[in-house]
Amino acid sequence: MGEVNLEHVSKRYEDVTAVDDMNLDIKDGEFVTLVGPSGCGKSTTLETIAGLTIPTDGTISIADREVTTLPPKDRGIAMVFQNIALFPHMDVYDNISFGLRLRNYDKDEVDRRVERAAEIVQLEGMLDRMPDEMSGGQRQRVAIARAIVREPDVFLMDEPLANLDAKLRVHMRTELQRLHKELDATIIYVTHDQAEAMTMSDRVAVINQGELQQFAPPLDCYNEPRNLFVAGFIGSPSMNLVEGVVDSNGLQTPDYHIEFDAGQFDGVSVDDRITMGVRPEDVYLVEDAESVAHPTSQIDARTDVLEPMGDEIFVYILTGEGETVGMDAEADDAHQLLMSVDPDKDIDTDKDVQIVLDRERIHLFDTDTGNAIAHGLEFTSVEPGPTSTEAEGDD
Amino acid sequence: MGEVNLEHVSKRYEDVTAVDDMNLDIKDGEFVTLVGPSGCGKSTTLETIAGLTIPTDGTISIADREVTTLPPKDRGIAMVFQNIALFPHMDVYDNISFGLRLRNYDKDEVDRRVERAAEIVQLEGMLDRMPDEMSGGQRQRVAIARAIVREPDVFLMDEPLANLDAKLRVHMRTELQRLHKELDATIIYVTHDQAEAMTMSDRVAVINQGELQQFAPPLDCYNEPRNLFVAGFIGSPSMNLVEGVVDSNGLQTPDYHIEFDAGQFDGVSVDDRITMGVRPEDVYLVEDAESVAHPTSQIDARTDVLEPMGDEIFVYILTGEGETVGMDAEADDAHQLLMSVDPDKDIDTDKDVQIVLDRERIHLFDTDTGNAIAHGLEFTSVEPGPTSTEAEGDD
Amino acid sequence: MAEAEQTQTDGRQQAETTRGPFQRWVQGSIQNPERTYQAMFYVVTLFFLFTTLFPFYWLLVLALTPREAIVNVWFLPKGFNPGVFIEIFEQLPFHLFMFNSFVLALITTAIVLVLASLAGYVFGRLSFPGRGVLMLLILAISYFPPAAFLLPLFRLFTGNVELFGVSSPMLYNTPGAMVLPFSALFMPLSIFILTTFYGQIPDGLEDAARIEGTTRLGALVRVIIPLSAPGVATAGVLTFISVYNEFFFSFLMTNGEVQNWAPLLWGILGYQGQYAEFYNLMAAASIVGVLPIAILVVIAQEKIVSGLTAGALKE
Amino acid sequence: MSTEQTTEKRQQGKSGAYAGAVRWIENLSETQFAYLLLTPALLLLAVIAFWPLLSTFEMSLRADSLRGASQVGEFVGLQNYTDLLTGKLDTVALPQPFIDFSQPFKSALIVTFIFTIASVLIETIIGFGQALVLDQDFRGRRWVRVAIIIPWAVPIVIQGMIFYLMFQPGIGFGANLTEMVGLTSTPLANSSSALGIIVLADIWKTTAFMALLILAGLQSIDRSLYDVAKVAGASKWQQFKMITLPLVLPTVLVALLFRTIAAMRVYGLIETVSGCTTVPSLSCLVVTTFSTRRYGTAAAVAFVTAAIIGIVVSIYIVKFRDSQGGF
Amino acid sequence: ISRGQSSNPNVVQWAADDDVRTNKDAIENALHEAGLDDNIRLEVLAGNEQTGARQSQYQRWLSANLEEPDLLLVDSGWAIPFIERRQLLNLSENMASEALNKVNNDYFQGSVITGKSSDGDLYAIPLFSDFGTIQYRKDLVRQSGFNPDQENWATEGISWKKFSRVTKKVLQDNQNIDYGFTFQASAYEGLSCCDFNEFMTSWGGTYFGSVENLLGQVGNRPVTLDSQNVIDSIKMIRTFIHGNDAPNTLNDFEGGIAPRAVLSWIEETSRAPFSNGNAVMHRNWPYSININGAPKSEGGFGEDLGVMPIPYGVKSGQAGQGLGGVASALGGWNVAINPNTRKKDKALQVLEAMTSESFKLKLFELIGWIPPEPGLLETQRASNVPIMGRYVDTLKVAGQNALPRPVSVVWPQESGKIYQSVFAAYAGQESPQQAMSTLNSQITEIEEYNE
């Protein structure tokens, strides 16, 4: 029904390659999220699936039927556009019901469905408003309603929640997931919100400069990023990445040494340049480190800037003699680590502290190719995440 | 220079009151964020400040000069629009330099400033693209550059980062803060991103249905929400809110009892209906509660749905005999609590657990008026947050 | 602020005696540029009104002046003869000529809008080989004086052209003989107008419509045309009025009998003698022929715009 | 999801042929689709415009036939053209213009250009002004619109009559005015003043065309761009210059293009106001030659006229190729 | 195939004008009274009133071989090109000889030749004639001491010199009158066919050497536009317009009696000031006699309107070739038959009925169309016609001195050159000598080119 397959799809504009040899194999009923930096080709990928852009190369099939050049209306898809694209000359009701009326649904059915969709996006009283009489978020919700009212096999959604407030976003997230289940539809979703990508998707496709970087369940991307790009991109704030050189018993970074047996990993030899990655939540103050089974040796550091977030505090710490960092200067990555601590923690700027890293959660990447070498220097017997859905990346 | 004052500003459309008797007193150089649900009047408020909308009532002054009906060009402001609104007939360079060219800056100066702005928004190579050749995020960055290049006294920014990916967003956040410092400009900022509101602003204005709910530093809003609306709105995921009835020695909710001396708080008497609020990070499994100075008595519960987020796991727990909740059914708030636990935690769905709440972090609200009664049932000597900027709300 | 106000008041008191109302107005305008702008706006509007209406007013003066008194006519009618507006109907079935013109214009406008919409869509929104050449070819039609078409067309419409032994239909004295040339000659303008307007609609909206399930043509009808409503209406109005007043083919493709679809022009010229020119009648007839149409067109234009916009909604 | 499909199926069943056609159309390539949509218009133009033009062109390659019953004489190739352009036909076949240029063809050219430049330029400026006024919201706008459209609805015959009578000595007041300001007392009998009057008459009537088109262009501009400009500090004039003007430019260009073409073909107005001899235009030449039954010559003149217009248009197109909506 | 004819075989379609259509029933009756079969009925097309437009219209109809209209009203000014191209039915071959003889013998010869081919066959019979005459304010002229009635102005005319004196005197006596003599000197067909033709001929000049040659064979006739008589006539008009002090004028004539405005006037515009009492003398066609001679109660001048032939510059005896003396340009319309008609017999019957006296007089009464037959103008019935009846004597004189325009296939070409040159000379843009010698060579060139 709703399988979507991209084989070697490329889309080139005059001087840009927006999508570069993309292969995606999306199962029926799957919820797939495309993430990647601005301009990496997410929208273009969706457009080729929708039939709005004919790819320069490659084939696209939906439900085992090749559709590469088929007009959009015959692909059985609905789409929420990044630029919202409401019909400015129609009121909300007409915008939402547009696709249904095209298909000559009878009036009652249209009414029923529109009402239901309006309820889902919480726009009940606004059916006769015109788009220019609405706020940005309201418009976006109309765009979502316009897509879901059609109940097709495949949904394409390009940042559908970008303009919504946190609460509504959580609500919409739930609603979309429910819809996903109820309709058993395939959803291809573009978002910049990590929480969305993490919570909603069966698999995440990480794209950079038109190229697919990793296509795997969200926690796999988080815990086992396939390369430096994915490591840096997934997770907010991002993983600390520190370059170093392999020596006989580990990795020497400018300011400290991480011990491991270089022979333990394929293809790593002494004097290789390797990048070590560790997420802010895996950096601990020594005093809080009792729960860590395999801490590194202590590292002397100094707190720099604090960013209290309410439910946690981000602490920028300097491990070497580097300049002050934080938001004032481009940080020299090698001397800086970001750490997240409990909001109750009594911590202050410019204090000397000792920190440790969780060795189980240290990642190693080949600095030159960017490819991952290892995720975790030690392993406990516990499985990685509590309910990680069927772990099946493509690497 | 950049003080902005709204006095009793209202804006009514035919059947909607978009802004309702708004009073804001923004200091020179302050960074103020407007938050609130979609359609609450944030954009409209900005528009009245910009002079694009003349308020139905009230006066607006900028830099001590009344500007209520002054045309926008005489107000010394720059603005990033929620709908981006790039000039379709101009390339990126011309879009960005628009305001400068209006003022007949000389060519070199324009070039210099445009380059600088393009650098800040990471659009260096794209100055000769047309808007329709760019991705959503790229367009938004042009819109930002167009505003910052002007370096005025007051910036108005309506969700300027909505279309950017997490990494770029963090980068832009830092850049905006640096700009804020450098130009010493007043910034009024609309966002749906809690992290943005929390980290960037000196003060946050929480708006609901056109009415100002609280106008205070972000941590104050987080820690001492003035009413139920603010409590539920600020923080993601939101605060757990459970209704109950006051009895002689505390609050009786459907499933458990929270002890306190009712007399301790003004205007609270037995049989009053009160809503208890507690944030997910202040709900603990009994075994993790050793760090909590004043826990409540244990509450029996059962885990329901788990949402692993990477750096933490959200656990929906049921305190009573209620139906399953999570994303499948509208939860009955009274029987449900959301808890955040460490990602390493070995936790599973449908297990019986004991939890406690941190009494220091329990909030009480009058159910009928919504107003806050108390923040914390006990107080330790520690100050609330580590570096909370000058704590001065308006309540 | 308060200080400034104070000095202003002082100044005003001092000057009260010497300043005339105009000076005061000027002073006020300098302080309030919005007011200057408003005033300028009204002056300009009045100027436009005067210049466009004056010749028309003079036409009215001509109409009301009895025929014999049309000598040295300045700004007032010499004599007052409102009966002229009845006389024109007594002399000729002028309303029928108007009706003919109206029908011809309506049919032509409909044909032109449909064909030009298709062509405008193609030229405005698609790119394909031959686009530039075709546009130039279509434009080139307008380079030719209408006379260049006349002889062959006349032969065509009077059954004098044979192709494979079949002679062309006798369209002379039928609406076809006028509607076809009108359509062909006014179409290039409409095509170009619609090309620009359709070309400016953002792709996103057409994309959205196509995703929702319209065909390419469906998107044209439901989204692009409604969104270009001002342009479509203007193309329609320009075509309609041009046809209504057309003087070349109107004149040549019918023998002037009202039952043979002779249009307005024949009506107006019907008040002309070989030497004797009934200027007052012609003037009156033009006012009758033109004023209701102008008003109708303005009302219609608004309706067209809202109608097109609404038409996309309802099935 | 299945509902959608069944409905689609139902539709298909209802009119399979129609659905089939739709499907066929949708699956055409962009080029095929383009040509399909152009077919009706091109068909009409082929029969009603291109074929007659070809036939007229053929006529232009033949000699005049003044005496016989047949309309044209023997085939003479391009002789009509060469005779025309070398001035050989000036005396014997073309009406002599009133303006005292020795060659009628040249004077027609000059008159046509003067008329075109003067009228189109002024009409564009005034039309823009009128459109800007009509684009505002004010009470009575609808009636101002009627007033501005009225001249456009006036038939050329009447337009000509108004100005003819207005400037006819002893009939209207115009001649008195021109005399008062020290010009001629018979403005319509004098080429330059008659040309001025014709330009005036043309401006009166056709400014509405410009105004209407430009107005439509103005109305299609996204209003939120003005918000941006206002906040960026643009004065009204700057908003006009930097937003309004470039965004209506494509429309203005279309208007300008067609006005220029129409102005270069001016005939009816001249005929009714001053007569073709006083103010000879290219089209005058065509029509008068046609009416003297010199069909071969007339056809040649018509094609030369078209060629001249074509040259002017090409200059336009080359000049404005870059501004959008172009070719 | 059907080519748009009316289905009724007894209805003859006649392309005429609005006057005919308005009076269609009366005309039909008159035809029946004149012996036309009662079954035959008329259908009238009111063609364009602009003669040039109507010419083009017929041109298209006949070239497209339309079968209708059956009868055509053709301007005597342009019937000949159609005849030359044999686009009209040859009446000499088809019409009954009785009617043919009547036309050939009794009609104004000036009118008849406008309907004949160069080999003498008749293709169109005159329906009515028009002659240029001078209308004047008899009351004012009398007041200023002149005696038009005693001096028989109406039939004998006066000299231009006298004309100028009379006009000048009346103007001087009536300060409230702005204009003396109003006529048509705009650069248009009417100048070459008529006004200039009249002025020139009355001075003994002509286009092609003699009056006969006016309709002679193109290329085989002398062009005589540079003769002194022609130049004198121009000088006279220049005197009238510019005063006798201006260059190239006749000093012994009274000058300044015509406004410069005549240079932009045609029939109606020149008539307006006269009708309005603002001019003394006025040259025009008979239609305007009906207007100006209307009773005073209806806004005309009634009996105060005088009519006389166009004055003479030289007496008829003084110039040869039938030149000099009073001369009136000839207008009027003829009737011809569409050669493609399917109702030839019926059309011929109608045409024959039109030659009857009663019918022509009836037209005179109905529409004021002057019978193309001098004899009829002498009848009592003609004199009894209101207004026009008073002036039949003058009309008869004018008709006998009528000048056809020199119409030929190249006349449109020549006409254009003529009115431009004449205008230029009248207006003073060129000297009469220079203008006429240029014109003479241009006309010669055209004549030779199209021989």
Ligand SMILES: Nc1ncnc2c1ncn2[C@@H]1O[C@H](COP(=O)(O)OP(=O)(O)OP(=O)(O)O)[C@@H](O)[C@H]1O
């Ligand atoms: N022109 C208008 N006519 C009628 N109602 C309007 C108009 N513009 C805005 N509104 C209404 O006013 C309210 C406030 O709108 P506003 O755009 O200020 O919301 P917002 O806070 O910016 O929302 P969002 O976060 O969704 O952008 C909304 O309910 C909106 O529907």
Ligand SMILES: Nc1ncnc2c1ncn2[C@@H]1O[C@H](COP(=O)(O)OP(=O)(O)OP(=O)(O)O)[C@@H](O)[C@H]1O
């Ligand atoms: N019409 C076009 N012409 C040239 N380049 C284009 C065009 N459309 C898109 N691009 C470029 O292709 C790249 C991919 O664009 P796309 O819209 O797919 O990005 P995206 O991943 O959706 O980004 P965002 O998150 O910012 O929306 C961008 O660099 C963009 O500038």
Ligand SMILES: [Mg+2]
């Ligand atoms: Mg995108």
Ligand SMILES: [Mg+2]
């Ligand atoms: Mg908003």
